[in-house]
Each structure stands twice: as C-alpha cells, then as structure tokens.
Amino acid sequence: MSPRNDHAEEEYELTASGNLHPAYTTKYKDGSSIDWLNEELVERARTQQQRSQRGIRGIFLPWRDSAQRWFVIIVTGIGVGLAGAWLDVLVKWLSDLREGRCSYGLFYNQALCCNEIDPGDACIAWKTWTQVMGIHNGLGQALVQSFIYVICATLFAGCSAFLVQHYAPYAFHTGIPEIKAILGGYVFDAFLTPWTLLIKALGLALAVASGLSLGKEGPLVHVACCMAHLLSQFFEQFRTGQGKKRKLLAAAAAAGVSVAFGSPLGGVLFGLEELDAFASESEVMWRGFVASAIAAVALQYVDPFGTGKLVLFQVTSVSDDTWRAFELIPWMGLGVIGGLLGHLMIKMNVQFAVFRRTSALHEWPVLEVVTVSALTASLSYLIVFARVQTSELVANLFQECDPARGDYHGLCNSSAMWENVFLLSLTAVAKFGLTAWTFGMMIPAGIFLPTIAIGACLGRVVGLLVQAAYRAWPTAWVFASCPPDPLVGCISPGFYAVIGASGMLGGVTRMTVSLVVILFELTGALSHVLPIMISVVTAKWVGDAVGEQGIYAAWIAMRAYPWLPGVEHRDGDERQTGEGMMRRVESLTVVEDGACTPRDIDSMLSRCGYSGFPVVSEGELMGYVTRDGLRNAIDNIPVEQQNRTCIFAPRFTAPDESEGERIDMSGVLDRTVLHLKKEVPQELVVSMFQKMSLRHILFTSGGKLEGMVTKTDVAALMTSHFPYAGALAH
C-alpha cells in the first residue's frame, strides 16, 4: 500500500448514511469549472468505501446508488415526454385562440372542437372571432380578424418575455450553448433551478403560440436538464458528485431532443455529436439511450397529435420511392445554398446579438419582444404561408401533392407555379430575417424549426422549378430516366423541401450524423437517406469553408464559457509549445510548503479568486491544493494555532522547528497532479485538455515547477480568432 492509499483510508470516512463526509468534496461556485479528475477520485473512494462495508450494507449501498440513478433517468424520461405532450396541447390551443374559439367551451382547440362531426362537413362549432362578434362585412372581417391575430400574438410574446425577464432570466434563448458548457464541466446551477424549469416551459408555450419565428427544440433540452437536475438534488450522491450529475444531465438532454423531434435515436446522436457528452463513457450513452426511449414512449402514450405516430412530418410520395441520379445536382445545389445561408444566418445573428447588448435595446427587452412579435404577426398574416404554426407549414411543405389529401394554399396548383415560387421565396426571406433577430431575444427560442422552415421553402421552390422544367421538356436528355408521360410524376417537390431543410440545418448547426437521423426520424423518408446525407455533407463542407463555427459554438464564444470545442486545434504559423501558452511560475500564486501560516493562506485566499494553487517546496512541485480544501482546513484550525507553519508534505528529515509549531495540512494536498515538460507542443496540450477534461496542467522541469495552464486559458486560445469572442460575457 502506498502512503497515498493509507491516507485515503483515513480521509474518506463515511458518515452514517454511507456517504462521504461533505468536507472532502469540493463545493463549486457558479462560473467555475469542475475538476473531473478530482470528481473521479472522490467517486472512486466513495464506491470503494461502500463496497468494503460489512454485510448487507456492502451490497445495499451500491445497489441504492444505482437505483437512484435509474430512478432519476426514468422519471426524467417520463416527465420530459409528458411535458412535451402538454406543451403541444397548450400551443395548439393558444394558437387557435388567435383565430377564434369553440362555441361550446373556451378550452377546446379547433381540432377537438370539430372532432365529432363527419369528415367533409363544415365545422359549425368553431367560430372565428368575427363570427363571434357578428361582423359580416368582408373588409371589416379581414381587419378585425387580423387585428385580433396580431394582438393575441403580441400578448402571448409579451407575457413570455415578462415572465422570463422578471422571474427567470436564464430561461431565455435556446439553452443548448449553456448545456454544452455545463456538460463540459462549467458550473452554472442557477441555470437549472426549478423556477427556470417552470418559466421556460410556460414561456416556451406562449412564445411558440405567438407565432414568433422560433422552435421548441433547444428549450425542451433545457427543460429536460432542469428536470433531471431537480430530481437529482434529492439524492446525496448527485448533490456532492458534480461529475455524476453531469452524466445524468447528458442522458436528460438526449431525452429532450427525443421528445422535441419525436426522434429517440436522434436524441442519442445529438448527445453524442453536438453535446459531446458521451465521450467519457459508453455507460453514459447507454443511459441516454434509455432516457430517450422512455421519453418517446411517454410522448407516444399521450399522443398529442392524435396520429399514434412519432413521425411528425410524414413524407408520402405519390410516385414510387426511387429517385433519379440527375436529381443529385439540384440537391447538392440546395446543400450549397444551405451552407452559404447558414453562414449568413450565424453572422447576422451574432451581429444582432452584439448590437442588442451594446445599444439601448439592452434596457428594454420586453418592449423589443413585443415589437418584434407584432411585426412578425403582421408579416405572417400577410404572407399566407406563414400564418399557420411553423410546424404546420413545414408539414405541408413536406407533403406531396395528392388529390386525395386536398391542396394546401394552392401549392399543388401547377398553373400558379410562379406565384407559389414567389410566395415561398418571400416566406423564406421574411423568416430568415426574423429568425436571425428572434434567436437571442428575452424569450425561450430554438433555432431548429425556423431553420427547417426556411430550408423547406427554398427546397420546395427548387422542386417546383425542376418539376416545371420536366413538365415543359419531358423528353429532354436530362429527364431520360423519368417516365415519358409527365402526368405520371417523376419529381417530388415535397421531397426537395426535405432536402432543402437538411441543407439549411447543416449550414446553421454544422451537425452531420445526428442531423440525418433526426431528419429521417422526423419525416420517415428512409428510402431517401442518401440524398439527405449528401445535402448535409455539402452544406457542412460549404459552411466550414466560408466560416468556421456552428451557431451554438458562436454563442459559446460570445458568452466566453470555458468550453473546449472537439475540433483539433491547429495553430497556423508558429511552432507553439506548452511554454507559449503557460503562465510562468513567477506570475503564479503558489503556496510554499513550510513557509506560510494559516493567516497568510487566509489573506491569500481573500486576495485572489483562483480555484486552486500549486504547492512547491524550494521550487520543487509537491502537488496541488484546491481553494475549498485550503479554506476548510484553515477554518478548522483554532485561533491560537493560526501562527504556526503549515506543512503539506510529510517530511522524512528531522524538522528544524519543534513538532508543536507545525500544522499538518497534508490531508488537502493532491499529489497526483498531472505535470508535463514545457517543450510539449501546444496542440498536444490542447488535446489533453479536450480528451481528459482537465482543469489545469502544471509544467515542470526536473521536478521544479515552471508554469501552469488552465482550462480557461485554453478556451480563450481556441476562440481567440472569433471576432466577437466574449462580447456577451457577464
């Protein structure tokens, strides 16, 4: 047994409940980063203490830990599924309320109200507001109807913004950048309070119902994480184990995506690719898988849309499911458009966000939301396509023209092709501008659905154009693979809309695999996986060529969260080594072993806010102490001993001073700190931070401390090229 181990045995005493004494786990303040290595150490000590308990306790305690974990995962899964379903119902009711009410009860939405009549009959139970008021004049109807539409939308959005601003400011925006940072080790408990959960869910329903250009996807991930956080706080192991808590949150995030898109597999892959949450352990992916499946089952059980299916935007093609090789050209074109527009969207959104922060708008968030929602509602009312809920618009755009299903706003009327092309383009442009502005206002807002809508409009436009070309020249050599009779159908404009949406999403988020899975779980278009893949690939390629980051990474950089992107760090010109990035020992605050008193340490702690300090003895690195460790240790020292010398490392040589004058602080010293030579290349240092989730690395030479690099330094280095890095930092 090494000294360290004997040591640990004394140190990690279990309390009566089988948990570690709280003094030995670190408390993190909001804004700091957790120390994954230390978390693992504490976790390990805890597990082994539990296993070594005699008799039934040795079996029961580990089992209890595991049961608690699965309890949180399963309950979160069910909770998120139910919350998602409830949200859908609420949104449907609120948004129908903009147009009218049910004559036999205010709380029925249009579909429920008209549920009992036979299909084909007109629904007389549902009254538009003008019918309720008894206005029969045509112009009057239009004016009153549009006025109420805009007023309702503004009211919903205003309420949402008011709630967010006054009760839970962290409930604004999508939440995904923050979740990414938290899963990476950032401490931000204020972001996950029950209050935030409530306001975000309620505000989201209002915001979506108001018809603003936003989606529910990101916010649902936030809601899921809040739920898991709330549940986890009932259990000691998650209150103290920050690493364990984060692994739970990762599973919850997967469940959130699963519910948002009705895509259980997409949820797991989103966690894997975008949140980078499962890199640490396959066990975590596994939990995400279970949470995701349970959430989807819960959603399907409630069945808010009454379809009995998870697939939200079913794509049905009239022609057979095959596609022709020449179609790859327009599809890759859609990928290119998606990549370019995605980049433009990110750029505009970032500039709007910076403008909002620096201008007078910063003081009037609710007013901004009200104005934008009034503008959005007016525009949407004018452009007929945008008048319905965005999700309904997307569903209609993905739909093939089928005489049996009816026509949506004349989209299938081939004689009005140019009108449709114009209207769709107009919708796309309006949505583009509105989305770029809306994403970042003081309301819960996701970027997925509006992006899908923009892409779907553009895709449908391209589809209509190709279809028109085919109908005009059915015998041209390009269309040789199509049936010669143009009435049979060869081009499916609905599927072009799916491809357009894939490309646009690829350009904005820069995700790949998870995007493809989400898209075909959304649409059920399994036979078209390849075209979707190709369009996403093209969009990402083009997007990465013109601008480096996806929208979430851009927001993380603006807010300066200590989060490390998974990309390889390649510093262009110089042969940088660790030496180039480290802070040198002369500028570090170090604790000198055997050369300071508790009083000195106390004043040092109040002087500087670092979360830990290297301990040296005559220049030689002894180890590392955390701020909390030092604080706990010196707080427990009686006043009369405050002038004694602190000894961190056991000394084997005879001490100069007498035994009574020393205070043994070796309990707080972490001697297993990672240290490298400063000649190590910078890229390797960065890659160690990324892969090992480190918080700091010390540099030594022949045992002597030479410098130190922290996660914050590395994050700053990696976002330094971004023009607005830190522009929205607190």
Place this chain on the structure above:
Amino acid sequence: MSPRNDHAEEEYELTASGNLHPAYTTKYKDGSSIDWLNEELVERARTQQQRSQRGIRGIFLPWRDSAQRWFVIIVTGIGVGLAGAWLDVLVKWLSDLREGRCSYGLFYNQALCCNEIDPGDACIAWKTWTQVMGIHNGLGQALVQSFIYVICATLFAGCSAFLVQHYAPYAFHTGIPEIKAILGGYVFDAFLTPWTLLIKALGLALAVASGLSLGKEGPLVHVACCMAHLLSQFFEQFRTGQGKKRKLLAAAAAAGVSVAFGSPLGGVLFGLEELDAFASESEVMWRGFVASAIAAVALQYVDPFGTGKLVLFQVTSVSDDTWRAFELIPWMGLGVIGGLLGHLMIKMNVQFAVFRRTSALHEWPVLEVVTVSALTASLSYLIVFARVQTSELVANLFQECDPARGDYHGLCNSSAMWENVFLLSLTAVAKFGLTAWTFGMMIPAGIFLPTIAIGACLGRVVGLLVQAAYRAWPTAWVFASCPPDPLVGCISPGFYAVIGASGMLGGVTRMTVSLVVILFELTGALSHVLPIMISVVTAKWVGDAVGEQGIYAAWIAMRAYPWLPGVEHRDGDERQTGEGMMRRVESLTVVEDGACTPRDIDSMLSRCGYSGFPVVSEGELMGYVTRDGLRNAIDNIPVEQQNRTCIFAPRFTAPDESEGERIDMSGVLDRTVLHLKKEVPQELVVSMFQKMSLRHILFTSGGKLEGMVTKTDVAALMTSHFPYAGALAH
C-alpha cells in the same frame, strides 16, 4: 523559442518531394503498437514545414495531401460498393448452381435466366440438375438433387478454406477484432495485404455460396480496410504516417458496413460505437460519413438485387404501422432470450475456438471446413427453411403474410401453426450450434447474418404464438386494444422476427445505437424504432448481467491484441495506484545519459526487444528514446567513434571529458514524454491510456524515474479476468 523548437527546425528537414526525411519517422514492426503521440508530433512538423515553404509550394503541398486523402476515401468507397455488388452477384450465381443451371448459359443465375418470362408463367429455361440429367423418378430426384446440393456446398467451402490456408491465412474469420486492434494502434500490416484482399473477397463469395452458417458483414469490413491500405500505400504521407493511415482505415471500415447492410448511416455509427474509431477527431467521423455515403451510392448504382433500393429486408405490414402496448411484453421477452442466448453463443464459440487450437483439429483446417460444410448442407437440405440462402430466409421471415405476395413454405398457413413453430425452432437450434462452430474456422465468416437468422426464427415463433393466442381469444382483456375481428389482423409475426433479430444481435455483439440504426436501415421499419430499441436495450442489459463482453472483445482477449476496451476500468477490491501496475525502475532497461557508448547501445538493442527506453541521468528522467531512433543514430556513427560516450541532453556544466570524445545524440531524445506520480490511481492511469491512446507512461517522483507502464501491461490487466485470455495468441 524554446530549445526544443530550434532543434526541431534543424531536425525535420524536408526532402525534395516535400516529405520528411524517412530517418525521422518510425518504422514499426508487425506486432508492435504505434506511438500516437509521436505520430502526431511528426505529422505536425510535416504540416508546418509544408506551410512554411515559400510561394506556390506552400499552397500546393498541403492541398496535395488533402487531395490524396480524399482520393483514397472516394476510391475506396466506390471500390467497396462495387466489390459488395460483385459479391452479391457471384454468390447468387454460385448458390443457384447448387440446385440447377440455366439452359441457355451456365453463367446466368435463376433470376436472370427467368427474367424475360411474364410473372406467373413457369420458368422453363431454368433446369434443376435432375431435369438436366433427365431423372424423373421421385425418390431418385430427391436423392440426386440433395447429393449435388451437398457436393457443391462442400466443394465451395473446401475451395475457400484451401485458398485461405495456402495463400492468405489472415483472410480467415471476420476480421473485425483485428481491425479494432489495428485502429487502436496495433501494427499488423500482414493483415492488410493485396493478397489477403483478393483471397478474402473470393473466399467469402465461396463460403457464403456454400450455405455455411456465416455472413458477409465482418469480412466486407476487412476487404474495405485492405482496399484503403492498398491505395494508401501509393502515397508517401500514409506510408510514413501510421496515424494518418489508421484514420483512413476507419473511414473504409464504415464504408464496409455501409455496403454489407445497405446501411450508410449504420456504417458511420458502427465505426463510432464498435470500432471506437472516431473518438480521436470529429474530422475522422466526417470522412467515414462520406466514404459510407459513396459506397452506398456505388452499390445502389450497380443494384445487384434489381430492386433499386438499399433496404435489403423490406418489412411490410398488412395492418397499419401501429403497435399495441401489450406487445412490449413479448418483445422484452425476446430481448431477454437474445441476451441469454447471446451469452451462450459467445461462451460456446470461445470454447470451440480453444478446443480447435488445442486439439488435433488445428492441423487439419481444410478437412474441418469440408466436414462442417457437408454437415451444414445436409442439415439445411433436410430443414426446408434453411435450404435457401440465409439472407433469403431472413427476408422471408421478416415478411408479413400477404395473400398478394404468396406464401413462403407455408409460413402463413394458420392451420399448420404448430408445425411452423416446431420447424422454426429446429432451424434456430441447428443454426445456433452450426454458427457457434463455424465462426472461427479457416474461412472468411461474419457473425451478423446467422445471428439475425437465429433471432428471426425465434421471433417469428413468438409472433406466431401470440397471433394464435389472439385468434383463439380475440376478446380477452389483453387484446382489448386490437380490433375485435381476428381476421383484420392485429399481430404482425414478421415484425416479431425483426425484434427477435435485434435482441439476438444485441446479446451477441453488445452494440446499441449502431445496431438499432443498422436494423431499421435493413428493414425500413421506421415506425418500429422504439420496439427495436427496447429489445436491444433489454438484450444488452441481460447479456451484460450474465457475461461481460461482446463476441469481438472475447476474440481480442483470446488473441491478446494490445487493445483497450472503452469501458471504464473498475478494479473491485483494492485501492490500486499506478505503483501497483508499473514495472519498477530496477527491472527496466534504461539508457544512462553520458555513461554508455554506441557499442553498448548496440548490444542492448540486440539483447532486448522493447520499442523504446527511458533515458536517465543519475536517476533523473531526461526523456525517452525509441528503438528505431537509437538504431538509426548509432548506424550513422563511423566505426572509429563507436567507443565515444553518448550524450543525450545538452549539458550546461563544463564536461569532464573533452569535446571530441562525446557523441551528441540529443536529436533522438524525446523530452516531452508524459510522466505522472506513482500515487495516481490505477483507474486514472487506465483512462489516460484509453483516452489519449498512449503507448507508455513513465512515473517519476521529484524528477527521478520510478517506473513505467506500457499499453500491453494495461491491455493484459483489463482482460485478465477473462478465462481464455491469450488462448489463441500467436
């Protein structure tokens, strides 16, 4: 600039072609592990040298590297797609040859031969062998036909085994364990030769056509990797850069799976989950994505099945796509069965493999193959279900009963339900035993398809039983959610077969996400993602509870490849630290700085086979030298200097000996070696090896070398609990 950098600038001189001087890249022997950190260093130096070239070369050289990489990826993708298609055509022809021949050309398979007649008419162009020979007697027909069937099968299998044994022994088995080890850094170039590629592809076609209980999936991954390896050898950057080559191989492996299952997304996820290949860089996943898509496009272009679709085993349900909650109980039951049988399969397969190695069978691999194939063919001929190709059997089992499609061997005949249950169970049992034996014989053999077939048989049995129960008691409360009329249909036995296959695959391979994606890309059953997920989850849970590892991990352990599983290492009872696993400095071979001559080093190199040595100076760790670095350095020293003292580190103190008596070896010293304190917990050491792909870690205390751990030590530690670990090592 640090000394190391100035240094590097002198060191990495580019040759005329813009490549590093070969002396500075390491040559690895088969059986060793590559040093990822060193590979990254070399790669980094190379990139920066290229960028720093003046003028057009500075732009052209990096561009050329990238173009070469994409060339290999794209050509491999196309090549694998074509190889897969060619394989399908060859297998179809060969396996039809077991039953008869086409009257107007030997090289037509049955489908092609009967292509031109109208559906419904009998095909007279295709003659069974008895028709060719003119045998009309019923018993004679059966005897001759079965005799030819068995003879052909045995002949194909024998040829395959002969080819493999005599020309490319590494072409046997699935190849996935080896690919996993290679991607993790194991050097095994003999496994990827063009000759292996040829024999594996040809042998695979013969083996599959012989009707042995094996699949083409794993071997196709091997074939894809061989192709990528062959192509990469044309380019200097991959010949010297072992890390770069492995990233290419990872993309190729994804393409292999993509073609094997017609599942481009499943390929990417297989690479991600099972091969653990994309953990290093998102860039690699991205390349896998592209390779996978291209391979699928190539396969679809050739369209070997003439369906125009990638979906191999299309599931079509007669009833609507919904499922009922009570069905979750039989489906979870199938998951439990899959988990248990999967464990049994792994156990039996391991024991058969060990028996094969230790018994006389080891000397007679071809004879073994011939015997087993004769046995398989006879059994298959008797059990009608197994007489067709396994893939055809699976396709039929996944099919719903639909009067329009015709019945397959009376599966849809509800009056013969018990006969079907019996026959299907018998098929499953026979396939189970045969597969457990076949997987590991001297032929190319994958485990996926037979596993799917076993699971599909069992699933269909359960489906038939549930259906019978429903038909017997349509009004029972369990079936309350079904339509009351039993003729409408509520239970889809075909879908039970899919669930059974998922569970069985989950039990054998212990994969999760990638399995689900592969399965629904295989079947197109998107509406049933949730049941598939639940069955895979259950199977993995049960399987992990009864036995720890999947079948690939078991084979890796048996062959003792230095591969680290991604699972967290939890050592049960002890508080192990790095000290517990390290080899202490006393038992290490170290190079003492300034205390040995080239002659000493030469004798040391011939004495011990280690791939590198720590360099110490009076106990203090100076750095690390590789075997190749030392070998190169001393080979370049003139004979008359062989007695001088080698100096590895620049000395700032005045040297005792005169300048002329020293040899500067500082060029080969790697001073950036990773070192830890020995008090670091063992789990952390293991996790560093896993996450950073390290080859060794040195332990120091106050700058003094204390010990060392290598990847091989860690791999041995992690497989030590496995009963047959190393049983098949070379």
